Amino acid sequence: MMQNGTGPAQRAEWPVNMFVDALKDAVATMAGIMMESADESLSAGEAGMAGMMVLSGETPVVLMILADQASAAGIVTNMTGIDSGELTPADLRDGLAELVNMVAGSVKGRLAGSGRSFKLSSPLVVTGEALAVYAKRHVECSLNRLVAGDIWLELKIFHI
Amino acid sequence: MKRILIVDDSPMIHNLLRKTLERNGYEVCGDAANGREGVELYEKHRPDLVFMDITMPVMDGIEAVKTIKGKYPEAKIIMLTAMGDDEIMSEALNAGVEVFLKKPFDDYKIISAIAKVI
Numbered sequence: 001m002m003q004n005g006t007g008p009a010q011r012a013e014w015p016v017n018m019f020v021d022a023l024k025d026a027v028a029t030m031a032g033i034m035m036e037s038a039d040e041s042l043s044a045g046e047a048g049m050a051g052m053m054v055l056s057g058e059t060p061v062v063l064m065i066l067a068d069q070a071s072a073a074g075i076v077t078n079m080t081g082i083d084s085g086e087l088t089p090a091d092l093r094d095g096l097a098e099l100v101n102m103v104a105g106s107v108k109g110r111l112a113g114s115g116r117s118f119k120l121s122s123p124l125v126v127t128g129e130a131l132a133v134y135a136k137r138h139v140e141c142s143l144n145r146l147v148a149g150d151i152w153l154e155l156k157i158f159h160i
Numbered sequence: 161m162k163r164i165l166i167v168d169d170s171p172m173i174h175n176l177l178r179k180t181l182e183r184n185g186y187e188v189c190g191d192a193a194n195g196r197e198g199v200e201l202y203e204k205h206r207p208d209l210v211f212m213d214i215t216m217p218v219m220d221g222i223e224a225v226k227t228i229k230g231k232y233p234e235a236k237i238i239m240l241t242a243m244g245d246d247e248i249m250s251e252a253l254n255a256g257v258e259v260f261l262k263k264p265f266d267d268y269k270i271i272s273a274i275a276k277v278i
Contacts, residue, residue, distance in 0.1 A: 029264035030176070080175045094172045101215075101242040102263045109244025109262060120243070122215065 013059045015111075016142045016157060022106035023065065023146065023155055026099055031078035035146040035153065045152065046130040048072075049092060051100035054160075055107075057118030062158040065100045066131065071151040072096055089127070097123040103155075133158070162278055163189040165205060167198035167224065168213040168240070173263075177211060177240075180267050186274070195219030199227050202235065208278050212257070214241040214248065222255050229256035236277045240265065 020037065027033050047066035055061050067075075069092065073084040076095035101123045108120060135158070142157040164186050166177050178188045189205045192198040195212075196219040202210060210228070214221040221239060228235045239252045244262040252260050258277045261269060 026264040029266050076172065080172055081179060082175070091172065094170050098170050098172055098242070098263070105242030105244045105263065109246075112245040112247075 014061060014142075014157060014159075015107075016144065018107050018110055019063065019103060019155055019157060020144045020146070022103045022110070023099075023153065026102040026106065027075060027146075027148075027153075030099075030102075031075050033075060033078055033148045033151065035148045035151070038145040038147040038152070047154065048127060048129060048131065049096055050126045050131050050133075051096035051123055052126070053100050053104045053123050054121040055104060055118045056121070057116070060118075060160050062160055063100060063104055064133070064154075064156040064158065065096065065103065066154040066156065067096065067152065071153060074151045075099070075153075093125045093127065097125050161185065161187045162208040162274075163187045163205065164274075165190045165192065165198065165201055165207040165210045167192040167195065167201075167210060167216070167221065169193050169216040170213070173213070173240075177270070180270050184267070184271050193217075195221055195224030195227075198224045202228050202232070206232075208236065209274065210235065210237045211240050212237050214239065214243050214252070222251055225252065225255040225257055238273050238277060 024035050027035050045068050048069045049072050050064050050066045052062055052064040055063060072092045073087050076087055076091055077084045104120050140159040144155045146153045164181055166174050166188060168174055174191050181188055189207050190201040192201045194216040212221045212225060225237055237257045238259045239257040240261045242263040249260045259273045261273055
């Protein structure tokens, strides 16, 4: 996974930890998997899927959750009880879309009453091999990596 | 056995909810992928309870709730959505939903909500 202009791990305008907590909570509640924050300098592997949403408002961001196919399958298997070998690509896309939707919705709920107002786009999922993100201009990017055994997720917030 | 209709555009949520409901002695009488299908299946099956998402193609959940409640005021509907802010919750409650639940969810959250409604 590469990107141009990766910036500091956290930007004051957005409570990045709130996104991380929301992601951990969603995976724990829906899949029973307790993910832990990992060292950002360690390579997690090549992402094959990315779920994303645009949070538009005064300081818009793109929320992106990346995983490889095996990690997405591990999470969706734990969510649904469907054996990982029986999961279809559509199942994985649906699972990742729901996950990013839950994280964004949760943050919107947690920020309600704080004065911060933003709108959520529909979730999008991109699949491919060794997904890379390139920005036309300098874009700060917050990166948080979560792991549970062989399962990993990367949460990226691009300040567009 | 109480009969429940699921309205959500995510097959994964259908799968997950169905397992939770059937494990706890409820029958899933229909699966709708959008609000319009939800209205049609409600009229066809007249379920005891509906689980309704908000953000869906064709017709969203709020509109579907208004349509169902407009024709069948006795309908029991639980809103289950990732959209967690107060404004949307207020809109859903004003449309007539009995309970507003936020995703993510577990069995306890689902079964406790059902117990409040039917």
